[in-house]
Amino acid sequence: MQNTITTHDxxxxxxxxxxxxxxxxxxxxxxxxxxxxxxxxxxxxEAILFRLLPxxxxxxxxxxxxxxxxxxxxxxxxxxxVANILNAMxxxxxxxxxxxxxxxxxxxMLSLLSPQxxxxxxxxxxxxxxxxxxxxxxxxxxxRSQFTIAQALDHIRRYGFDSETMSMVYVIDETGRLVDxxxxxxxxxxxxxxxxxxxxxxxxxSLKAADNREVAVEAFKESDLNALAVTxxxxxxxxxxxxxDILDVVEEEATEDIQKIGGSEALDEPYMKISFPKxxxxxxxxxxxxxxxxxxxxxAMGRFxxxxxxxxxxxxxxxxxxxxxxxxxxQASTLIIRAMALGExxxxxxxxxxxxxxxxxxxxxxxxxxIGFLRIMIWSWLFHSYGEHAFLLALTxxxxxxxxxxxxxxxxxxxxxxxxxxxxxxxxxxxxxVATLVDVSGLTIYFTVAGLILRGTLL
Amino acid sequence: MQNTITTHDxxxxxxxxxxxxxxxxxxxxxxxxxxxxxxxxxxxxEAILFRLLPxxxxxxxxxxxxxxxxxxxxxxxxxxxVANILNAMxxxxxxxxxxxxxxxxxxxMLSLLSPQxxxxxxxxxxxxxxxxxxxxxxxxxxxRSQFTIAQALDHIRRYGFDSETMSMVYVIDETGRLVDxxxxxxxxxxxxxxxxxxxxxxxxxSLKAADNREVAVEAFKESDLNALAVTxxxxxxxxxxxxxDILDVVEEEATEDIQKIGGSEALDEPYMKISFPKxxxxxxxxxxxxxxxxxxxxxAMGRFxxxxxxxxxxxxxxxxxxxxxxxxxxQASTLIIRAMALGExxxxxxxxxxxxxxxxxxxxxxxxxxIGFLRIMIWSWLFHSYGEHAFLLALTxxxxxxxxxxxxxxxxxxxxxxxxxxxxxxxxxxxxxVATLVDVSGLTIYFTVAGLILRGTLL
Numbered sequence: 001m002q003n004t005i006t007t008h009d010x011x012x013x014x015x016x017x018x019x020x021x022x023x024x025x026x027x028x029x030x031x032x033x034x035x036x037x038x039x040x041x042x043x044x045x046e047a048i049l050f051r052l053l054p055x056x057x058x059x060x061x062x063x064x065x066x067x068x069x070x071x072x073x074x075x076x077x078x079x080x081x082v083a084n085i086l087n088a089m090x091x092x093x094x095x096x097x098x099x100x101x102x103x104x105x106x107x108x109m110l111s112l113l114s115p116q117x118x119x120x121x122x123x124x125x126x127x128x129x130x131x132x133x134x135x136x137x138x139x140x141x142x143x144r145s146q147f148t149i150a151q152a153l154d155h156i157r158r159y160g161f162d163s164e165t166m167s168m169v170y171v172i173d174e175t176g177r178l179v180d181x182x183x184x185x186x187x188x189x190x191x192x193x194x195x196x197x198x199x200x201x202x203x204x205x206s207l208k209a210a211d212n213r214e215v216a217v218e219a220f221k222e223s224d225l226n227a228l229a230v231t232x233x234x235x236x237x238x239x240x241x242x243x244x245d246i247l248d249v250v251e252e253e254a255t256e257d258i259q260k261i262g263g264s265e266a267l268d269e270p271y272m273k274i275s276f277p278k279x280x281x282x283x284x285x286x287x288x289x290x291x292x293x294x295x296x297x298x299x300a301m302g303r304f305x306x307x308x309x310x311x312x313x314x315x316x317x318x319x320x321x322x323x324x325x326x327x328x329x330x331q332a333s334t335l336i337i338r339a340m341a342l343g344e345x346x347x348x349x350x351x352x353x354x355x356x357x358x359x360x361x362x363x364x365x366x367x368x369x370x371i372g373f374l375r376i377m378i379w380s381w382l383f384h385s386y387g388e389h390a391f392l393l394a395l396t397x398x399x400x401x402x403x404x405x406x407x408x409x410x411x412x413x414x415x416x417x418x419x420x421x422x423x424x425x426x427x428x429x430x431x432x433x434v435a436t437l438v439d440v441s442g443l444t445i446y447f448t449v450a451g452l453i454l455r456g457t458l459l
Numbered sequence: 460m461q462n463t464i465t466t467h468d469x470x471x472x473x474x475x476x477x478x479x480x481x482x483x484x485x486x487x488x489x490x491x492x493x494x495x496x497x498x499x500x501x502x503x504x505e506a507i508l509f510r511l512l513p514x515x516x517x518x519x520x521x522x523x524x525x526x527x528x529x530x531x532x533x534x535x536x537x538x539x540x541v542a543n544i545l546n547a548m549x550x551x552x553x554x555x556x557x558x559x560x561x562x563x564x565x566x567x568m569l570s571l572l573s574p575q576x577x578x579x580x581x582x583x584x585x586x587x588x589x590x591x592x593x594x595x596x597x598x599x600x601x602x603r604s605q606f607t608i609a610q611a612l613d614h615i616r617r618y619g620f621d622s623e624t625m626s627m628v629y630v631i632d633e634t635g636r637l638v639d640x641x642x643x644x645x646x647x648x649x650x651x652x653x654x655x656x657x658x659x660x661x662x663x664x665s666l667k668a669a670d671n672r673e674v675a676v677e678a679f680k681e682s683d684l685n686a687l688a689v690t691x692x693x694x695x696x697x698x699x700x701x702x703x704d705i706l707d708v709v710e711e712e713a714t715e716d717i718q719k720i721g722g723s724e725a726l727d728e729p730y731m732k733i734s735f736p737k738x739x740x741x742x743x744x745x746x747x748x749x750x751x752x753x754x755x756x757x758x759a760m761g762r763f764x765x766x767x768x769x770x771x772x773x774x775x776x777x778x779x780x781x782x783x784x785x786x787x788x789x790q791a792s793t794l795i796i797r798a799m800a801l802g803e804x805x806x807x808x809x810x811x812x813x814x815x816x817x818x819x820x821x822x823x824x825x826x827x828x829x830i831g832f833l834r835i836m837i838w839s840w841l842f843h844s845y846g847e848h849a850f851l852l853a854l855t856x857x858x859x860x861x862x863x864x865x866x867x868x869x870x871x872x873x874x875x876x877x878x879x880x881x882x883x884x885x886x887x888x889x890x891x892x893v894a895t896l897v898d899v900s901g902l903t904i905y906f907t908v909a910g911l912i913l914r915g916t917l918l
Contacts, residue, residue, distance in 0.1 A: 153612075153647065156647050156648075157647060157648055157649075157650070160644065160647060160648060161648060163644065165626070165644075165685070166626070166642070166643050166644040166647055167624070167625070167626045167643070167685060183625070184625050184626070184643060184647075185619065185622065185624075185625040188612065188615050188616060188619060188625055188643075189615075189616055189619060189620060190616075191616075220703070220706065221703075221706065221707075224703045225703075226624070226626060226685045226702065226703075243685065243702050243703065243706065244679070244680075244683045244684075244685075244702065246706065247679065247680065247702065247705065247706060247709060248680070250706060250709050250710055250713075251709055251713070251801065254709070254710070254713030254716075254717070255797055255801065257713075257717065258713070258716065258717055258720060258793060258796075258797045259793060259794060259797060261717060261720060261721065261793065261890075262720065262789055262790050262792070262793020262794060262797075262890055263786050263789055263790045263793070263890075264790045264793070264794060267794070270798065270801070270803040271794055271795070271797075271798035271803050271804055272798070272803055272804060272808065272811070273803075276815070276818065276819075279819070280819060280822050280823065283790060283794075283819065283823060284822070284823055284826050286790070287783070287786055287787060287790065287823055287826070287827060287864075288826065288827070288830065290782075290783075290786050291779075291783055291786075291827050291830060291831070292830070294778065294779050294782050294783065295779060295834060297778035297779050297782070298775050298776055298778070298779050298834075301774065301775040301776075301777070301778065302775050302844065305771055305772070305775065308767075308771050308774055309771045312764055312767050312768045312771070312774075313764070315760065315767055315771075315774040315777070316757050316760040316761050316764065317757055317760075318760070318774070318777060318778060319753065319756035319757075319760065319777060319778070319781055319898055319902065320750075320753050320754060320756050320757050322778055323749075323753050323756070323785075323894070323895065323898060324746070324749075324750055324753065326782075326785075326891075326894075327722050327746055327749050327750075327891045327894075327895075328746060330721055330722055330890075330891060331721050331722045331723045331742055331745070331746065331891075333721070334717060334718060334720065334721025334722070334723070335718060335721060335723065335726070335730055335742075336730070337717075338714055338717045338718060338721075338730075339729065339730035339731070342710065342714065342729070344729040344730050344731055344732075345730055345731060349731065352731070356735070359735065360735075360738070360739060360742065363739050363743070364739065364742060364743055364746055367743050367746070367747065368746060368747070368750050371747065371750060371751070372750070375754060375757075385761065405746075431720075431721055431722075431789075431890070432785075432786045432789060432790075435782070435785075435786075435894075436782065436786075439778055439782060443778065
């Protein structure tokens, strides 16, 4: 079957982006035949087809190549054009095609590339945008368990020059699998003739390259280490992540959440640097969604037009009443969104959260209700505003406030949990969205309460 | 003059919290006389009076004491009661009284105390709640410039056991002043017979204990180090801050900002752990302030009662119109608050921000205005809602939206800058506060525009 495919065919395959056929047809080829087949292609096309090979086959082909061809191939992986072709694949295809490369290839590739090239290549390694794989660096110190401390220090002195950090030293076995991590302090405090194996406890913290970076933040907070090892899915050491990069991640994540809570898409760029059209796009999208939802208030108000015509005084308190619901709703949702981001509240806590927010809503609603009641009664007494039915009006507003604040608080606290349950980022239920939701339903609460209390007097 | 004060007098002085007299009266005393005078007092009272001595005098008295009395005195500093007495002083008094203790005393004190005791003592050292002094630990590795690398490694092996980190080694001169910081990698990569002084470049990053912790975050982001030295105001090394503590600070600061933006006081405790009454207090305070401000909407609506009575249809769009102003205002304020917290926007940029937000407000307002215009025209065409003057009504809403979104955006972006200028935390201008401000003024814009366009038709 080998000889049915020619270099010309492969050229066409890449041009047509028809990668499915490639994996099918070469499934049973030997590494040597594959390597020979790829050789006449341009290095970019070779890199694409190589990248699409199944993991095991890629390892076999790679080890068959000469050092020179290996380097050329790996360098091509940082080529923007190559990255673009593979990025253009649908997410589904990406997941099924882009299996993790063998650890040895990843390591060699990352060491070969500059930090800029590494950024391009990390897309191509199949690591998602927010994954640990995008944060890792290939420069770290590794030792073997049979080294003495003196040998290890000597090894570090000789090979550690490029290492990103020396806070940690990683112990690997002969296949490159991570077997322990040691703090440099353990090595510095041990006497020179001790063996590395004497210091080992085989308990170590590590991340997988495919892990989400939020997992990394948690791991750093728990471990108090300055660097964590990154392995591929089989436990082979391929890089490390250092805490200063995590510091940036924590800030970025907080910025995203804050901007979403503020009712905008995450800008992803500094405010002063983002281009004006891009900023307007990100800001307008949410404002428009909120505006469209808020249009329902016009519909709701329209339904109560006759009530308003009869008792114009009711319309006077519309902004006050609905904004109280909105404020309590965005307060509750913000607290819960943040508590979830910090890992203080989990989905399974929904019942306890609801219980707490039920009580909070009642308390806060009663406080605002009392103030509202007093405000209307005092104004009525001082200025004779609101006519003869001021007491009933005050009662209407007070009861509405309790109901609306309770509802705002409950909706605000439950929506983030619901979104998380649906797999959506809870911060997307940004506070203004809750406020809008509560505005619309708040109007219904207000006019229903008014109907019950004022029927026969004002209405 | 010495013999005019007795131990009995001092006892009364502390009981009466009359510390002003103490500094006045002992200004010219010798260290020996002062030490003798303090000796018969209880160790708590001795600690208080010692702490209130001017810096130079405290150093002199301290070195006069026996080792045992030194330890007793320092231990007493971690006594809650002592801390409470000194904390009860007014902030002004604190600032003038609690001069920074001599570096030697601070170091010895911090090394003597457990982490829990250190927390108590740090209040007493006069370091403000959000200062670097509260974050520092006294356990670090220090070397002298005349050491060889081999000697330094030996020194680390012998004395480094308690050190919080070994990523950094600090070089001090014979007086204890910080003269350089070295990464452990520099030491590990150097050959053993090199001198520390050969590695030194006398360029080092350090923090002052009185610095705000936000300064520390910036310094860590700039330096990419895992630990930074902390000195007293004269440059004597007294501790270090490690990056894992900074990670917590970054998260805490973000949490505070997020909670404030959400319209609540910062909880300062995890959501699930804070006591219910405390949480309600923190949440109610802002909700009440917002409610009271929002009451102005009732006043504003009251002023336009006759317009509403004439054209009830106007009231239908009140929630839509004012919430658009609110949303755009909280969006703008959130973006600016975060950009300031990240150091992307400074006070001096106000003009550029205003220019950007002016354009943003116009663009966003025009987008929402067009949608609003179409909504009213389409409904009027489909359902004959809004009567014969639908076009004028649509025009009113559209123009109002442009004005209100522009105003919301400008107010939302300028208020945080104004607050920073006034020395207030910009996050306190939490988004709902801007929304409330814009609600009230938005009503005026709406009814003014309506008056101009609908005069003679609906009004």
